[in-house]
Amino acid sequence: MNLGPTRPKVMPADQPTSRSANRRWWDHDADAYHLEHGTFLGDADFVWCPENVREQDARLLGEVSGKRVLEVGCGSAPCSRWLAGRGARPVAFDVSIGMLAHGTAAARRSGIGVPLVQADVCEMPFAASSFDLAFAAFGGIPFVADSAGAMRQVFRVLRPGGRWVFSVTHPMRWIFPDMPGEVGMTAIQSYFDRSPYVEVDEDGVPAYAEHHRTMGDRIRELVGAGFVLDDVIEPEWPEDFTGTWGQWTPERGQVFPGTAIFVSHKPF
Numbered sequence: 001m002n003l004g005p006t007r008p009k010v011m012p013a014d015q016p017t018s019r020s021a022n023r024r025w026w027d028h029d030a031d032a033y034h035l036e037h038g039t040f041l042g043d044a045d046f047v048w049c050p051e052n053v054r055e056q057d058a059r060l061l062g063e064v065s066g067k068r069v070l071e072v073g074c075g076s077a078p079c080s081r082w083l084a085g086r087g088a089r090p091v092a093f094d095v096s097i098g099m100l101a102h103g104t105a106a107a108r109r110s111g112i113g114v115p116l117v118q119a120d121v122c123e124m125p126f127a128a129s130s131f132d133l134a135f136a137a138f139g140g141i142p143f144v145a146d147s148a149g150a151m152r153q154v155f156r157v158l159r160p161g162g163r164w165v166f167s168v169t170h171p172m173r174w175i176f177p178d179m180p181g182e183v184g185m186t187a188i189q190s191y192f193d194r195s196p197y198v199e200v201d202e203d204g205v206p207a208y209a210e211h212h213r214t215m216g217d218r219i220r221e222l223v224g225a226g227f228v229l230d231d232v233i234e235p236e237w238p239e240d241f242t243g244t245w246g247q248w249t250p251e252r253g254q255v256f257p258g259t260a261i262f263v264s265h266k267p268f
């Protein structure tokens with residue numbers, strides 16, 4: 001899919017606009033994304049963030065064997081295949097059919113198949129209380145206008161006691177340009193400005209949308225949906241880790257956090 005050149009434009013982006021923009025974007029970007037990041041992500045591996053926090057070590061989901069697990073914004077779903085290899089029963093969904101197609105190819109390569117569904121996190125086609133665990137590794141949540149509604153949707157599909165863990169870009173990154181190195185270390189906008197970052201195509205149609213929430217907003221939305229917040233993890237850049245991911249670099253990571261991981265559960 002050829003999207004053509006895009007450019008930033010200051011404009012609002014409600015959830016239907018964000019959904020169609022991001023579906024186009026990720027369909028268009030799926031091949032390039034996997035060319036650039038596929039080796040780091042693996043076919044059946046579980047990495048939470050560019051700081052290289054792996055579920056193998058972090059164990060943020062707890063015991064997964066036999067659990068019904070929902071992956072939000074799964075991309076090509078390497079995390080769900082890793083979980084399936086440990087006895088979990090994952091279902092993975094994403095708004096982009098282009099990203100899911102990479103999941104089908106990775107399932108063939110790895111020999112591990114998991115159910116893949118095309119859906120928007122704000123309108124999930126799953127029954128109430130049908131999962132024991134839900135998680136997102138940078139999937140869906142940073143891209144939705146109605147992130148409070150997304151929290152309520154996850155709450156609905158989890159059983160009481162079920163855990164919800166998700167990683168997103170750390171809220172404080174919003175104030176800096178999305179650039180590696182020195183230039184990305186000078187604040188250019190307000191932390192408190194919730195206007196979305198939108199790119200439009202040649203015809204002015206939105207082709208990408210990302211939504212900022214402050215740390216307080218994220219916590220308020222989780223708690224407002226009914227979750228109990230158990231932890232907020234701000235991974236430090238590992239001393240010996242030289243890998244980069246766009247604006248996530250050792251230079252920046254050693255000074256301020258790039259990722260926030262929220263660990264929560266639905267009370268009994």
Ligand SMILES: C[S@@+](CC[C@H](N)C(=O)[O-])C[C@H]1O[C@@H](n2cnc3c(N)ncnc32)[C@H](O)[C@@H]1O
Pocket residue numbers: 019022023026041072073074075076077093094095096099119120121122136137138139140141143144
């Ligand atoms: C940064 S990628 C992360 C994908 C995967 N978790 C990984 O680590 O490679 C973000 C993903 O969120 C998906 N996404 C964006 N908006 C979404 C929405 N409203 N509902 C579900 N998924 C969405 C995109 O299609 C994309 O696959």
